[in-house]
Every structure is written in structure tokens, then in C-alpha cells.
Amino acid sequence: MTSLPRLVRNLDAVFKPSSVAVIGASHEPTKIGHVILRNFLEGGYGGKVYAVNPHTPDVLGVKTLKRASDAPGKIDCALVAVPEKYVQDALEDSIHAGARAAVVITGGFSEVGNKSGEERIRKLAIEHDLALIGPNCMGVLNPSARVDSVFLPIYKMGRPHAGGISFISQSGAVGGCIVDLAARAGVGMSKFVSYGNATVINESHLLSYLAADPSTQAVVSYMEGVKDGPHFMESARLLTKNKPLVVLKAGKSKQGAAAAASHTGSLAGSAEVYSAAFAQAGAVEAQTLEELFDFAKIFALPPAAGARVGILTNGGGNGVLAVDSTEAEGLKLAEFSPATLSALKSMLPAYATAHNPMDIIGDADSARYEQALSVMMKDPNIDVLVVIVLFQTAALDSSVVNVLVKAAQQKTKPVVVVSTGGEYTELHRRILDGYGIPTYPSPSSALRAVSRFLQYQNYRCRYHPSEPYCKK
Amino acid sequence: MTSLPRLVRNLDAVFKPSSVAVIGASHEPTKIGHVILRNFLEGGYGGKVYAVNPHTPDVLGVKTLKRASDAPGKIDCALVAVPEKYVQDALEDSIHAGARAAVVITGGFSEVGNKSGEERIRKLAIEHDLALIGPNCMGVLNPSARVDSVFLPIYKMGRPHAGGISFISQSGAVGGCIVDLAARAGVGMSKFVSYGNATVINESHLLSYLAADPSTQAVVSYMEGVKDGPHFMESARLLTKNKPLVVLKAGKSKQGAAAAASHTGSLAGSAEVYSAAFAQAGAVEAQTLEELFDFAKIFALPPAAGARVGILTNGGGNGVLAVDSTEAEGLKLAEFSPATLSALKSMLPAYATAHNPMDIIGDADSARYEQALSVMMKDPNIDVLVVIVLFQTAALDSSVVNVLVKAAQQKTKPVVVVSTGGEYTELHRRILDGYGIPTYPSPSSALRAVSRFLQYQNYRCRYHPSEPYCKK
Known part of the structure; x- marks a missing residue:
């Protein structure tokens, strides 16, 4: 990290602060300064937590300070939730107290025409290398450090467990939706940042930081616009040399661009220009929220030796749909090796036919999945395994989960699972x-x-041509 | 219904049988003949239930019959779950016992090359106007009559409450997945049929029946192929004159067609031919399982006076995405009327701007949603309302649900809701x-x-040009 500018390095204090001060701590459960303080107090955060509020002696059992600089120790990160007119003072005082970073939740800056207010805090932060997130943002999550300055209550928006995906979102709302989805779906996250007006720290700084962050394996980004194109391209390329980047660009339509301008003041630019830039930067573009989430999850997989897809299913129709999609996405349907065909034939009931898609029929139990998987995992003609599981059948029980985990954890080829259904599924x-x-x-x-x-x-092979999955 | 052929009319005995016989009733909980019998005994079915099994005196507390014709009363519908070699005899006996219909779950017919066996039961059924569903199918649901011959256990596949959507599926597996989704999502269904090999009753008969069925408001179909093209076109057109039809056609790719041929013996035909035929028949085509489900739900809405979309949101980014999608789908972004603009301005906080998409900001509560909705529902410039709700914010509570229900139930324009998130959402x-x-x-x-x-x-206007929403 030492090669990064100090401003970017100071993002450490955003994601792993040794101490935080909630400036604007409040008694009122629906207030931002209440929700954030509670998150730190109840969320298992290991550092020191200060509450700042000059009008009340204590909040949530914590004795309040009149100002951050009254703290007996250093303030590493200031979490600012006071009205706009007090923000500059709070930041100056936090810098005085030793802050390397600040997360400014407060709105009322350039997004409502207050450009001078925003410019003042920008200058202040730049002068002191204060890694300032926001203003007008929704906060930051780092599950492994129990850092949680997101002001959506945890009973309404779930928090994901620690994992390898980091997500940077210009929109707090969109960010909250996706993080909530991840928590519900059991998908782990490394870091989440809602960066709002991007006055000091913007998407490019975050990409640089995450490129060097060992606990980030993939980065996902929702953006409405880029302030500095060349900076973005440079930091995106730096990241994608080693780690995948998934981008959803909003404001691509003519009227969407106008809406984005009024939302975050972004100059949106044409869809084609952005798509071309993303492709050049090695980023994977998502067109919808569903794709953003779907693409983010897949990069936890081990590499594939090629594009030949093997399909295993206990439902024929779902297998047919998978073949259609394989062709529609320009992938190849694997031709099973003779060894696979004969092994499958010998293990399957007479009424099942051994071919791709491999339909092991509705009466398949976990043992039949295990047999078929063991054969297909070994087939050198199969590069990617798509396993469709109808959990609804009477014959299948939950032990198929262990069978799938055992196969996937060999990590000899990527395995994805398709399951459509309700609560049990x-x-x-x-x-x-x-x-x-x-x-x-x-x-x-x-x-x-x-x-x-x-x-x-394939893109990554440009930079790592000697990886075994790269074509010689 | 009297204008329909007797074979089709006899589908009444499939969906609303006065009595059923489970032929192949079993003690074994994973057996089809056990699951189905249990469904009828425990599901609140009001008719007489007979269990047929010559090898045991009773199953699930029901005294068994050696054969269906031993029943003291008439058998209206036979539910056949015996091995293939006993199916013909079971059907003959059921006809003898008065059956108008049969649902043959049993597989082992043309799908495994046994064409003669299938031809024998076809002839038998046709001769007696027996409305035979299957063979090789997954059963039938009619929630309002508590008819449930689906052999997936209810703790694995949920059953939807009664509603207006009927779903006919060539694939039992795909059918089960979608029904399970509907149950989980709170979406009601009228009827569900997995029609398997379509030996006697095929998709066209079902469309004819559902066209005349007063409790069906929309029909959804998953198909891999059509056996009789002209018959399908005729029955689809008959249906779409009055009711929407959503179709997902699988086996559209070259290799998908081959997979479909091996799955249900369907001759798939080219994607273009099918798409053109669906368009001619007034059907709405879905490309994915998600679309099938998404499209099915929307037809419960009242008509729209045009294609001008009004967007209401408490999250700016989600509003921008909605504008992008409005344009991408060829719809128009409504221009609010002067009355709407001034009403919105007067009710909104100073930092919110009144325009489409209408972002009432993250601190919006239910009352603000109610105010904005009341204005937008009245605006003659808005034809369709898309309401985005981030349930995750601290300011919003569950009462926004009542606000939305109250607005939608005016039925003066269609209202759809967009919410992305986890468990609470x-x-x-x-x-x-x-x-x-x-x-x-x-x-x-x-x-x-x-x-x-x-x-x-728009398609429906061809047949109902005097409807108020049809352009004069």
C-alpha cells in the first residue's frame, strides 16, 4: 500500500479505524446519529467509540463529548451526522483530534446547489489528506472489522458476513438494496462504501485502494457518472490486472442521464462511450441490478480450462432451458468423454440417457448426484459444471448440499448451482x-x-499469460 | 362450456372432480401414490377419496379397494400412479367406474420409446372421451377446489392460494419450480397442469378449456414443442381475444431443440417461427423463467390509458435505473401536469425537486408516500405508476403497505411496486x-x-375496440 498516495492510504481509517467518533449522536431511534452509534456499540467493533453531542450528557449509555477533540485519545475516523452548517467545524475539530478519515453522511451540499459549502470541506480535507467519504452518503461496512456506519437499521437491512466481494456505490439506496440482498442470500462481503457526492474520495481512489486490499477478491460498482475519466481508466485497469470489476452504469438513456444529473450531479455521457471504456478497462458490465449481484458472486470460483459447459439436472425441462442459454451466451455444450459416457450409463437407471444435458431424472437422490458429479468433475471435456437441483422432489434430501460442497471444494473446475423455487429451495x-x-x-x-x-x-490472461487456463 | 367438445368439457373432472381414486396408493412416504393420497386427505378436498391397492387393507387410514370399480359410488377422476404395465387396466377399470378424466403420473411411455403402450391408452381414452392428462406428468392443482395431485411434498414445494393465473407446463419440473415461486411470493393461482406427454389432452385443449373458465384471468405456458400447430394457433387466438397468454418456449437453440426431443419427444422448430406464431396469436413471449413469472403477475392490473410512466421513489439511484428501463422498453416518461407539479412542490421538503422520476428522498415516511401517490394517481398525464419502495429506511414503516394498497385498489390506473432487498423487504x-x-x-x-x-x-383492442383504453 505504500506506493499509494497518502489520501488513499488513509482509507485504512475508514475501513479499519482504531477509534471512531459519532458526531451528532442522538437519543432518537430514527436519527442517523442514533443508528450508527448503536451499530458500533452493539456490533462487536473492537476499537474505541466516542459519542459527540454538546446538548446531552449521554447517549445509549455512552458519556458524550462536547466536541471530538475533547476525547482523551486520538480520533481515527469521524462519522459525521450533524446538519450541514456544522459539518465544516466538525471536520476541523476531528482533524485536530487526529482523524485520518471521515464519513460524512450529511446531505445539503452540491446535490441541492450548495457548491461553496462542498468546496470548503473539499479544500479542508485535501489540505490534511483526510480521506473523506461523502458527503450525502449512506455509510461504510467492513464486516471483518465490525465497522458499520450504514444508517439503515439492521432489522430492515441485513448485514452480510465477511467475504471477498467489495462494493462501491454512488447511490446509497442502490447500495443498501444490494448489501441487503447479499446478507439474505448468504453471500459474504469484504467492504461496502456508499460514496455519495465523491467530493474527496471518488470511485477511482476506492478502486486503487481495493486493488491493493488483500481481503478484496472482486469489486462491484454502481455508478451514475465518472468525474475524472482518465483517473478512472487508470485505476480500473490497475485493479482488473488482478481482480474482476463488475460495473452497473445508470443514467445511460437520454432521460436517465438527466435524472442522474439531478440526483448526484453526474455528467452521464452516452451509453456507448461508457460501454467501450468499461471493455477497455477489462470491466464486466451489468445491465440490471440482478446481473450486478449475479456476476459479483461468480468470481469466487476457480478458473475454467475453457468454455465447454456440462449440465447435470434432475429436471428435464430445466436442462433444456440451460442448453438454450448455453448457446445464447456463446458458450459450448461439452461432449462427454467416452469414459464419462460409459460410467454414467452403468450407474443410471435404464430409463435415463447419458448425454449432455445429463438428466438423472426426478427420482434422483443425493447418492445419484454424487455418482454423476464424481464422473463429470473428472471429465477433461467439461470446463464448467452447471448443476441444476430441484430440491422439491420427494427423493432428494438436504444431503445433496454436502455432495455439492464436496464436489465444488475440489476446486478443479467452476461449479454453479441453479435452483428455482420457494422457501425450501x-x-x-x-x-x-x-x-x-x-x-x-x-x-x-x-x-x-x-x-x-x-x-x-480471458482478459486477465493479458497480464498473466502463464496461468494454466490461458491459451498458449 | 357447452360449445366445447366433450373431451375438453370432461376436463371439469380433472379440475373439479366430485370423487377421486388414487390408484397405486402407498404406505411409503416417498412414493407418488402416498404423497397424492395425503394431499387429498389433508388438503381439505370436499369430494369422496378412494384408495386403490390390492396388496394392503388400508393406506393412511383409508380402507383400500382392490380396484376402482369396487367403489360404492362413481369415480369421477382416476389418479394413476401404478407401474406402466398396469396403467391400461387401471384406466379401463376407471372408465367402467364412471371416470370422465384421469391424471396419469406414471412414466415409461413414448419418452423411453414405448410408443405402442402410449398409443393403446390414447385410443382407449379417445374412444370414451376420457380427459387424460399425461402420462409422464407431475399432476394438477386447483387451489379453490382443494384438488392437488402434484407429487412433490408440500413441505418442499409450496401451494399457492387461489387466484387468477392458470399455468400449463409441458415439463413437470419447470412447472413445480414456478408454482413453488408463486406460493412463496404470495401470488394466487387458478389452475396448474403438468401435461407431460400430452397423449390425449394437449396444450391446445387446455387453452380452450381455460378460455371458457371464469376463474382464469391469465394463462401462462411453458412448452418445448407443439404437436398440432393449427390447433394451437386456433385455441391460442380464442383465448387471447379475452385473456392474456404468456409463453416460454424452450428448445429454441439448435442444441436445445435436440435436448427437448430427447426430453418430451417434441419437434422444436426454429425460434423465429415460434416467435412469429406467438405474436400472431397475440401471446406474450417470455425469454426466461424470471420473465414468465414477472409477466404472469402483471395481468391482474386494471387497464392503462397509454404508455406514459410515472415513477415515485424514496431512493434516487433506483429512480435513475427506472428511467433507463422506461426508455429501454420503448415506454414514455410522463410529464407531470401543472397541478401535480404545484401540489408536489407544496408538500415536499425544500431539498426535494418535483419532477419525474419523483424522488421523495430517503427520509420519506408513509404519509409522504400517501400524499405523493394521491396526487400522481389523479394526474391524467400518468398512465402507469411505478412505485419504488426502499423498505430499509429508518423513516418508513410497514404502514406504507396500506398506503400502496389503498392507491392500487382505486383501480384507476395500473400500479406496480419495485423493491430490492433481503428478508424484511x-x-x-x-x-x-x-x-x-x-x-x-x-x-x-x-x-x-x-x-x-x-x-x-393493444392486441386485445382488435377484438374490443370500444374499451375505453383502446385508441379510437
Whole structure:
């Protein structure tokens, strides 16, 4: 990290602060300064927590300070939730107290025309290398450090467990939705930042930081616009040399661009220009929120030797749909090796036919999945395994989860699981996602994600041509 | 219904039988003949239930019959779950016992090359106008009559409450997945049929029946192929004159067609031919399982006067995405009337701007939603309302559900809700769907469904030009 500018290095104090001060701590449960303080007090955060409020002696059992600089120790990160007119003072005082970083939740800056107010805090932060997130943002999460300055209550928005995906979002609302989805789905996250007006720290700084962050394996970004194109391209390229980047660009339509301008003041630019830039930067573009989430999950997988897809299913129709999607995404349907064909034939009931898609029929139990998987995992003609599981059948029980985990954890080829259904199915999907096996609600969504996984893998070969999966 | 052929009319005995016989009733909980019998005994079915099994005196507390014709009364519908070699005899005996219909779950017919066996039962059924569903199918649901011959256990596959959507599926597996989704999502269904090999009753008969069925408001179909093209076109057109038809055609790719041939023996035909035929028949085509479900839900809405979309949101980024999707789907972003603009301005906080998309900001509570909705529902410039709700904010509580229900139930224009998130959000989505307000997990999925809703509405005007929403 030492090669990074000090401003970017100071993001350490955003994600792993040794101490925090909640400036604007409040008694009122719906207030931002209440929710954030509670998150730190109850969330298992290991550093020192200060509450700042000159008008009350204590909040949530914590004795308040009149100002951050009254703290007996250093303030590493200031969490600012006071009205706009007090923000500059709070930041100056925090810098005085030793802050390397600040997360300014407060709105009322350039997004409502207050450009001078925003410029003042920008200058202040730059002068002191204060890594300032926001203003007008929703906060930051780092599950492994129990850092949680997101002001959406935890009973309304779930918090994901620690994992390898980091997510940077210009929109707090969109960010909150996706983080909530991840928590529900059992998908782990490394870091989440809602960066709001991006006055000091913008998407490019965050990409630089995450490129060097050992606990980030993939980065996901929702953006409405980029302030500094060349800076973005440079930091995105730096990241994608080693780690995947998934981008959802909003404001691509003519009227959407106007809406984005009024929302975050972003100059949106044409969809084609952005798409071309993302491709050049090695980023994978998502067109919808579903794709953003679906693509993010797939990069936990081991590399694929090629684009030949093997399909295993206990439901014939779902297998047919998977073949359609394989072709639609430009992937190849694997031709099973003779050894696979004969092994499958010998293990299957007479009424099942051994071919790809391999339909092991509705009466398949976990043992039959295990047999078929063991054969297909070994087949050198299969590069990617798409396993469709109808958990609803009478013959199948939950032990198929262990069978899938055992196969996927060999890590000899990527395995994705497709399961469509209701409560019982969702429960099993969450367990699989928790194990790092990406699951999808349909064959089409799974195969689209597989195609983007291979797209990035091919791009990465430019920088790592000696990787075994790169064509010589 | 009297204008329908007797074979089709006899489908009444499939969906609303006065009595059923489970032929192949079993003690074994994983056996089909056990699951089905249990469904009828425990599911609240009001007719007489007979259990047929010559090898045991009783099953699940029901005294068994050696054969269906031993029943003291008439058998209206035979539910056949005996091995293939006993099926013909079971059907002959059921006809003898008065059966008008049969649901043959048993496989082992043409799908494994046993064409002669299938031809024998076809002839038998046709000769007696026996409305035979299957063979090789997964059963039938009619929630309002408590008819449930689906052999997937209820703790693994949920059963939806009664509603207006009927779903016919060539694949039992795909059918089960979608029904399970509907149950989980709070979406009601009228009838579900897995029709398997379609030996006697095929998709065309079912469309004819459902066209005349007063409790079916929309029909959804998963198909791999059509056996009789002209018959399908005729029955589809008959249906779409009055009711929407959503079709997902699998086996559209070259290799998918081959997979479909091996799965249900369907001759798949080219994607273009099918798409053109569906368009001619007034059907709405879905490309994925997600679309099938998303489109199905939207037809519960009242008609729209045009294609001008009004967007209401408490999250700016989600509003931008909705504008992008509006344009991508060829819909128009409504220009609010002067009355709406001034009413919105007077009610909103100073930092919110009154325009479309209407972002009432993250601190919006239910009362602000109610105010904005009341104004937008009245605006003659808005034809369709897309309401984005971030349930995760501290300011919003569950009472926004009542606000949405109250607005939608005016039925003066279609209202759809978009909510992306985890457990808390899903809970509220289910409540809304239960009230008949279609909810979607993203702006893109919602606006795609809206566009298909308008597409069918325009088609329907050919037959109902005097409807108020049809352009004069």
C-alpha cells in the first residue's frame, strides 16, 4: 500500500479505524446519529467509540463529548451526522483530534446547489489528506472489522458476513438494496462504501485502494457518472490486472442521464462511450441490478480450462432451458468423454440417457448426484459444471448440499448451482452460497454469469499469460 | 362450456372432480401414490377419496379397494400412479367406474420409446372421451377446489392460494419450480397442469378449456414443442381475444431443440417461427423463467390509458435505473401536469425537486408516500405508476403497505411496486403481491413487465375496440 498516495492510504481509517467518533449522536431511534452509534456499540467493533453531542450528557449509555477533540485519545475516523452548517467545524475539530478519515453522511451540499459549502470541506480535507467519504452518503461496512456506519437499521437491512466481494456505490439506496440482498442470500462481503457526492474520495481512489486490499477478491460498482475519466481508466485497469470489476452504469438513456444529473450531479455521457471504456478497462458490465449481484458472486470460483459447459439436472425441462442459454451466451455444450459416457450409463437407471444435458431424472437422490458429479468433475471435456437441483422432489434430501460442497471444494473446475423455487429451495440456496458456491434462480441467469466469468478470465490472461487456463 | 367438445368439457373432472381414486396408493412416504393420497386427505378436498391397492387393507387410514370399480359410488377422476404395465387396466377399470378424466403420473411411455403402450391408452381414452392428462406428468392443482395431485411434498414445494393465473407446463419440473415461486411470493393461482406427454389432452385443449373458465384471468405456458400447430394457433387466438397468454418456449437453440426431443419427444422448430406464431396469436413471449413469472403477475392490473410512466421513489439511484428501463422498453416518461407539479412542490421538503422520476428522498415516511401517490394517481398525464419502495429506511414503516394498497385498489390506473432487498423487504413484497399488487425485484424487471402488459392490451383492442383504453 505504500506506493499509494497518502489520501488513499488513509482509507485504512475508514475501513479499519482504531477509534471512531459519532458526531451528532442522538437519543432518537430514527436519527442517523442514533443508528450508527448503536451499530458500533452493539456490533462487536473492537476499537474505541466516542459519542459527540454538546446538548446531552449521554447517549445509549455512552458519556458524550462536547466536541471530538475533547476525547482523551486520538480520533481515527469521524462519522459525521450533524446538519450541514456544522459539518465544516466538525471536520476541523476531528482533524485536530487526529482523524485520518471521515464519513460524512450529511446531505445539503452540491446535490441541492450548495457548491461553496462542498468546496470548503473539499479544500479542508485535501489540505490534511483526510480521506473523506461523502458527503450525502449512506455509510461504510467492513464486516471483518465490525465497522458499520450504514444508517439503515439492521432489522430492515441485513448485514452480510465477511467475504471477498467489495462494493462501491454512488447511490446509497442502490447500495443498501444490494448489501441487503447479499446478507439474505448468504453471500459474504469484504467492504461496502456508499460514496455519495465523491467530493474527496471518488470511485477511482476506492478502486486503487481495493486493488491493493488483500481481503478484496472482486469489486462491484454502481455508478451514475465518472468525474475524472482518465483517473478512472487508470485505476480500473490497475485493479482488473488482478481482480474482476463488475460495473452497473445508470443514467445511460437520454432521460436517465438527466435524472442522474439531478440526483448526484453526474455528467452521464452516452451509453456507448461508457460501454467501450468499461471493455477497455477489462470491466464486466451489468445491465440490471440482478446481473450486478449475479456476476459479483461468480468470481469466487476457480478458473475454467475453457468454455465447454456440462449440465447435470434432475429436471428435464430445466436442462433444456440451460442448453438454450448455453448457446445464447456463446458458450459450448461439452461432449462427454467416452469414459464419462460409459460410467454414467452403468450407474443410471435404464430409463435415463447419458448425454449432455445429463438428466438423472426426478427420482434422483443425493447418492445419484454424487455418482454423476464424481464422473463429470473428472471429465477433461467439461470446463464448467452447471448443476441444476430441484430440491422439491420427494427423493432428494438436504444431503445433496454436502455432495455439492464436496464436489465444488475440489476446486478443479467452476461449479454453479441453479435452483428455482420457494422457501425450501431458497433455504438450500443460501446454504450453498454461504459455502461460496454461487447459486442462481434460473438457467439463463447462471449461464449469463458464467459467460462474464470467462470473459474476465480471458482478459486477465493479458497480464498473466502463464496461468494454466490461458491459451498458449 | 357447452360449445366445447366433450373431451375438453370432461376436463371439469380433472379440475373439479366430485370423487377421486388414487390408484397405486402407498404406505411409503416417498412414493407418488402416498404423497397424492395425503394431499387429498389433508388438503381439505370436499369430494369422496378412494384408495386403490390390492396388496394392503388400508393406506393412511383409508380402507383400500382392490380396484376402482369396487367403489360404492362413481369415480369421477382416476389418479394413476401404478407401474406402466398396469396403467391400461387401471384406466379401463376407471372408465367402467364412471371416470370422465384421469391424471396419469406414471412414466415409461413414448419418452423411453414405448410408443405402442402410449398409443393403446390414447385410443382407449379417445374412444370414451376420457380427459387424460399425461402420462409422464407431475399432476394438477386447483387451489379453490382443494384438488392437488402434484407429487412433490408440500413441505418442499409450496401451494399457492387461489387466484387468477392458470399455468400449463409441458415439463413437470419447470412447472413445480414456478408454482413453488408463486406460493412463496404470495401470488394466487387458478389452475396448474403438468401435461407431460400430452397423449390425449394437449396444450391446445387446455387453452380452450381455460378460455371458457371464469376463474382464469391469465394463462401462462411453458412448452418445448407443439404437436398440432393449427390447433394451437386456433385455441391460442380464442383465448387471447379475452385473456392474456404468456409463453416460454424452450428448445429454441439448435442444441436445445435436440435436448427437448430427447426430453418430451417434441419437434422444436426454429425460434423465429415460434416467435412469429406467438405474436400472431397475440401471446406474450417470455425469454426466461424470471420473465414468465414477472409477466404472469402483471395481468391482474386494471387497464392503462397509454404508455406514459410515472415513477415515485424514496431512493434516487433506483429512480435513475427506472428511467433507463422506461426508455429501454420503448415506454414514455410522463410529464407531470401543472397541478401535480404545484401540489408536489407544496408538500415536499425544500431539498426535494418535483419532477419525474419523483424522488421523495430517503427520509420519506408513509404519509409522504400517501400524499405523493394521491396526487400522481389523479394526474391524467400518468398512465402507469411505478412505485419504488426502499423498505430499509429508518423513516418508513410497514404502514406504507396500506398506503400502496389503498392507491392500487382505486383501480384507476395500473400500479406496480419495485423493491430490492433481503428478508424484511421480501416480507413486504409478499404482502403486496398477496393483495394483487405485482412487485418486482428491480426497475428493469418491472418495466419489462409493464411493456408486455401494454403490448397485450393493444392486441386485445382488435377484438374490443370500444374499451375505453383502446385508441379510437
